[in-house]
Amino acid sequence: MTGTDVMPYSSTDDAAQHEVLQKTWAPRRGLFSWFFQIDHHSIGRRFLFTAFVWFGCGGILAALMRVQLAKPNNTFLSADRYNQIFTLHGITMMFLFGVPVMEALAVYVIPLMLGTRALAFPRANAYAYYLFLFAGLMVYGALFLDMAPDTGWFSYVPLASPAFAPGKRVDIWAELVNFTEISALIVAVEIVVTILKQRAPGMSIHRMPLYVWSMLVTALMIIFAMPSVMVASNFIGLDRLVGTHIFNPAEGGDVLLWQHLFWFFGHPEVYIIFIPGLGIVSSIVTVFCRRPVFGYTAMVLSLVATAFMGFGLWVHHMFATGLPQSGESFFTAASMMIAIPSGVQIFCWIATIWLGRPSYRPPFMFVLGFFAVFVIGGLSGVMVASVPLDIQLHDTFFVVAHLHYVLIGGAVFPLLGGIFYWFPKMTGRLMHEGLGHASFWLVFIGFNVTFFPMHKLGLSGMPRRVYTYLPETGWGALNLLATIGAGVLGLGMLLFFGNALWNMWRGRAAGADPWGGDTLEWATSSPPPHYNFLRLPVVSGREPLWHEPERAPVVAGLAADKREVLITHVFDAAPDHRYVYPSPSPWPFVAALATAAMLVGGLFTPWSFAIGLTVLAIFLTAWFWPSSPAKEGEESADSPKSGEAS
Amino acid sequence: MLMNVLTYAALVHESVLDPAGTHARTIAGLWSVFLWVTAAIYVLVMVALVIALMRRGKHDAAETPRGTYAAVWVAGAASVMVLFALLTASILTGRAVAEERSEPLRITLTGRQWWWQIDYEDADPSRRITSANEITVPVGVPVTIHLHSSDVIHSFWVPSLNGKRDLIPGHDGTITILAERAGLFRGQCAEFCGVQHAKMALWVNAVEPAIYARWVEGSRKTARTPSTPSEIAGLQVFLRSPCPLCHTIQGTDASGSTAPDLTHLASRRSLGADSLPNTRAALTGWIRDAQQAKPGCQMPAIDLRSEELNALVDYLGSLQ
Numbered sequence: 001m002t003g004t005d006v007m008p009y010s011s012t013d014d015a016a017q018h019e020v021l022q023k024t025w026a027p028r029r030g031l032f033s034w035f036f037q038i039d040h041h042s043i044g045r046r047f048l049f050t051a052f053v054w055f056g057c058g059g060i061l062a063a064l065m066r067v068q069l070a071k072p073n074n075t076f077l078s079a080d081r082y083n084q085i086f087t088l089h090g091i092t093m094m095f096l097f098g099v100p101v102m103e104a105l106a107v108y109v110i111p112l113m114l115g116t117r118a119l120a121f122p123r124a125n126a127y128a129y130y131l132f133l134f135a136g137l138m139v140y141g142a143l144f145l146d147m148a149p150d151t152g153w154f155s156y157v158p159l160a161s162p163a164f165a166p167g168k169r170v171d172i173w174a175e176l177v178n179f180t181e182i183s184a185l186i187v188a189v190e191i192v193v194t195i196l197k198q199r200a201p202g203m204s205i206h207r208m209p210l211y212v213w214s215m216l217v218t219a220l221m222i223i224f225a226m227p228s229v230m231v232a233s234n235f236i237g238l239d240r241l242v243g244t245h246i247f248n249p250a251e252g253g254d255v256l257l258w259q260h261l262f263w264f265f266g267h268p269e270v271y272i273i274f275i276p277g278l279g280i281v282s283s284i285v286t287v288f289c290r291r292p293v294f295g296y297t298a299m300v301l302s303l304v305a306t307a308f309m310g311f312g313l314w315v316h317h318m319f320a321t322g323l324p325q326s327g328e329s330f331f332t333a334a335s336m337m338i339a340i341p342s343g344v345q346i347f348c349w350i351a352t353i354w355l356g357r358p359s360y361r362p363p364f365m366f367v368l369g370f371f372a373v374f375v376i377g378g379l380s381g382v383m384v385a386s387v388p389l390d391i392q393l394h395d396t397f398f399v400v401a402h403l404h405y406v407l408i409g410g411a412v413f414p415l416l417g418g419i420f421y422w423f424p425k426m427t428g429r430l431m432h433e434g435l436g437h438a439s440f441w442l443v444f445i446g447f448n449v450t451f452f453p454m455h456k457l458g459l460s461g462m463p464r465r466v467y468t469y470l471p472e473t474g475w476g477a478l479n480l481l482a483t484i485g486a487g488v489l490g491l492g493m494l495l496f497f498g499n500a501l502w503n504m505w506r507g508r509a510a511g512a513d514p515w516g517g518d519t520l521e522w523a524t525s526s527p528p529p530h531y532n533f534l535r536l537p538v539v540s541g542r543e544p545l546w547h548e549p550e551r552a553p554v555v556a557g558l559a560a561d562k563r564e565v566l567i568t569h570v571f572d573a574a575p576d577h578r579y580v581y582p583s584p585s586p587w588p589f590v591a592a593l594a595t596a597a598m599l600v601g602g603l604f605t606p607w608s609f610a611i612g613l614t615v616l617a618i619f620l621t622a623w624f625w626p627s628s629p630a631k632e633g634e635e636s637a638d639s640p641k642s643g644e645a646s
Numbered sequence: 647m648l649m650n651v652l653t654y655a656a657l658v659h660e661s662v663l664d665p666a667g668t669h670a671r672t673i674a675g676l677w678s679v680f681l682w683v684t685a686a687i688y689v690l691v692m693v694a695l696v697i698a699l700m701r702r703g704k705h706d707a708a709e710t711p712r713g714t715y716a717a718v719w720v721a722g723a724a725s726v727m728v729l730f731a732l733l734t735a736s737i738l739t740g741r742a743v744a745e746e747r748s749e750p751l752r753i754t755l756t757g758r759q760w761w762w763q764i765d766y767e768d769a770d771p772s773r774r775i776t777s778a779n780e781i782t783v784p785v786g787v788p789v790t791i792h793l794h795s796s797d798v799i800h801s802f803w804v805p806s807l808n809g810k811r812d813l814i815p816g817h818d819g820t821i822t823i824l825a826e827r828a829g830l831f832r833g834q835c836a837e838f839c840g841v842q843h844a845k846m847a848l849w850v851n852a853v854e855p856a857i858y859a860r861w862v863e864g865s866r867k868t869a870r871t872p873s874t875p876s877e878i879a880g881l882q883v884f885l886r887s888p889c890p891l892c893h894t895i896q897g898t899d900a901s902g903s904t905a906p907d908l909t910h911l912a913s914r915r916s917l918g919a920d921s922l923p924n925t926r927a928a929l930t931g932w933i934r935d936a937q938q939a940k941p942g943c944q945m946p947a948i949d950l951r952s953e954e955l956n957a958l959v960d961y962l963g964s965l966q
Contacts, residue, residue, distance in 0.1 A: 079941055079942060083841060151838075156799055158799070159840055164759075164798050249815045255815060255816060255817070256814065320801055320810050320811055321814060325741070329737050332733065336729050336732065336733050340722070340726060343722065346691065347717075347721045348718060350691070350695050350698050351698075351714050351717065351718050353699060355710060368695075368699075371691075375688055376688060379688055382680070383677075383681075386733075386736035388736060388739045389677060391673075391810050392670075394809075394836070395837060395838075396836065459661060459663055460662075461660035461662070461803075461805045461833070463803070463836045463843075464836075465843060470920070473658065473660065
């Protein structure tokens with residue numbers, strides 16, 4: 001990690017600069033330093049690792065379900081166990097994997113891609129990570145105590161109301177939502193602020209990489225969508241713990257209110273999970289076709305349009321509840337029209353490939369898998385958008401197939417490609433390409449053998465969320481096929497993650513830029529130093545590394561002996577002011593512990609919140625206590641200047 | 647009863663693609679349109695992708711030929727037009743399917759954890775029919791089913807006849823079915839409703855109007871009086887044990903209302919909302935310990951001596 005690797009230009013005092021920056025930004029050492037970490041690399045890595053652990057757990061649950069459904073009248077799992085497992089599978093993939101893993105990747109990659117030293121609000125980032133960790137520990141702990149939620153990840157009332165769901169299972173669901181959504185909201189705010197205020201000078205809004213655009217759109221969607229489900233989960237908590245009747249029809253409550261609150265979050269959630277995937281696809285297509293993505297403006301507008309329209313079609317999850325016809329027509333139209341921006345993006349990528357020279361390396365293979373799978377999911381989405389078709393297909397295995405084609409196709413395929421692509425940046429080592437290809441084919445074939453037959457099962461009348469079925473239904477053969485496919489899919493996943501784990505230590509050294517990337521994260525060493533860039537870059541195009549990087553100007557004037565970052569203007573990314581970052585602190589961990597205690601206590605008594613918030617206020621005061629007046633005063637107004645490297 | 651079991655598999659109609667009702671047939675038509683249009687789109691997109699991958703003679707990074715812009719514009723505009731066409735087809739089909747019909751026959755369906763209560767309404771209470779898990783309807787007559795739930799949300803779905811409609815506490819709804827031909831049409835609850843959601847199925851038995859009239863005649867009668875000594879003993883066992891707390895047998899003192907009406911139990915195809923076929927052995931096992939076949943259901947295990955159980959099964963088996 002010497003200064004000369006870090007940037008493509010060199011300077012005599014690079015070594016000295018490195019020494020000073022290293023001293024300023026390096027994490028604390030010592031026994032408890034783990035709890036002090038606020039660095040976006042280490043928090044990002046932990047976030048990613050933890051999310052993939054939960055992904056593995058969710059995958060094991062899926063495998064158990066497939067074993068149970070492999071033949072009719074199977075007794076491998078009991079009804080009660082199966083219901084806990086399918087609920088926890090949904091919870092895991094939606095709350096503990098889908099959203100967090102995308103945020104985690106952004107936590108690591110975004111500051112590098114923007115050419116800044118750190119992620120905004122680093123202490124909050126650590127706090128968000130610990131909450132996320134505790135969330136998974138709580139809910140998997142509950143599974144081992146045989147008290148995992150069993151009312152579906154959507155937890156519809158009145159099935160989840162106290163009359164029909166005694167015990168603590170649904171309360172665990174409600175608190176899990178609080179855990180994960182607090183965490184997701186905090187990270188979303190960090191991502192928005194980092195993207196809007198910490199871009200490298202010159203990276204005006206129309207030069208932002210498409211991945212950054214996708215994360216900006218995703219984070220804004222999270223900020224609008226998540227509060228709705230938190231309101232819902234706390235309403236159900238009140239009904240269960242305090243005795244309110246918000247969802248009790250016998251006392252004037254309304255059960256459909258739940259569905260509106262839930263799907264106002266739940267539908268945008270789908271886009272929140274796969275829009276980052278679209279951003280990853282843009283990154284990979286650019287680099288592996290050696291060509292900027294065709295139609296940048298159209299791509300950006302499509303992302304933004306998807307985000308807006310994504311909030312206007314939640315009711316298509318409720319067609320079977322019986323709605324006025326004009327309402328149905330509106331939501332059908334909205335649900336079909338959202339296919340247009342996705343289609344435009346597909347066409348633009350194909351045009352890019354048409355004009356470029358694709359090289360078939362594993363990240364690009366996963367992108368090709370994305371095309372083949374995601375387009376099917378989009379088209380079956382057009383089918384379920386139609387009210388008459390949806391009342392046949394809703395809540396059947398057809399929808400199981402559709403949603404996995406969208407989410408595995410739109411999010412997991414690009415994510416695996418993205419992991420392969422950014423793995424050398426994070427670890428300094430390359431994953432094995434041959435194994436990468438093998439894992440791609442296993443995942444691709446296994447996925448299609450598992451999920452394609454489910455379309456037919458749904459059309460043949462098989463409802464979702466059934467723990468078994470009768471032999472007379474004739475659903476056995478396709479279910480067996482799906483189970484075999486799941487085995488192949490599982491093997492592919494094991495191979496992919498085995499490849500990653502092995503090469504984390506044994507892989508070939510990657511160098512700063514193994515793929516010939518276009519964005520700024522490839523301008524620094526792999527793995528990057530704690531301060532990211534020896535000298536902060538100034539950019540003058542959308543693919544800064546492809547435009548004469550040798551002569552790129554850099555930022556001058558930021559102190560190296562203080563944790564200073566450069567804040568720039570929202571639209572044109574002109575330098576605005578310097579900002580001194582907070583130092584490592586144990587308080588985020590302590591505050592997260594207190595929050596976790598409060599939320600777990602909330603399973604049993606509402607007083608937990610009164611006491612917990614008081615304790616939390618004390619810890620937050622410690623967290624925000626200024627370290628010394630001198631340091632705080634240095635957030636100065638005089639702008640640093642950008643200039644040529646000497 | 648043996649007949650029932652033998653023909654069970656052959657008679658099952660439970661598929662969106664095997665329509666036997668006007669609504670399901672209309673929807674199946676729309677399905678074909680969507681299937682072929684989306685399949686064509688998929689093939690076109692994949693062909694474009696493969697050609698893009700195979701293409702020789704790539705362009706310089708600097709230039710973008712005008713043809714590319716034109717192609718993307720055409721593809722975008724074409725998708726908009728295709729989607730509008732599909733939207734129009736969908737809305738027109740939706741109107742056709744939703745058209746309200748007259749109600750010569752009014753049935754109330756109540757969802758319960760985990761079975762279906764069926765009431766044929768009539769102004770004259772003595773002409774009402776109450777049954778469970780099996781709806782008999784005349785062919786060619788629109789039947790409007792009024793949907794209630796007494797506990798959680800369930801969903802009524804018989805794929806060969808019509809799409810599904812939820813049974814929501816506090817929000818009563820209706821759905822109309824019109825069977826075009828005679829047959830047995832199976833359906834399962836389509837909204838997750840708790841531990842035995844998987845074993846909450848029902849049958850719609852569509853029969854010719856003349857047969858329907860005879861069925862109505864028979865179903866309005868109170869239960870058959872037990873004739874053999876064993877059946878008489880069976881009725882006594884029934885009335886002595888906890889059964890009448892939940893079950894009704896019309897014409898006897900048993901008038902519980904939280905479990906299926908057993909007045910014509912022997913004429914049904916299955917037990918426990920199609921958990922088991924309605925055979926003597928299955929019925930015996932069901933009474934002894936229903937939790938074995940349907941864990942978590944409301945039916946408790948009934949502790950009877952074997953001769954009592956035999957008599958009870960004799961009696962219940964006679965309730966045609």
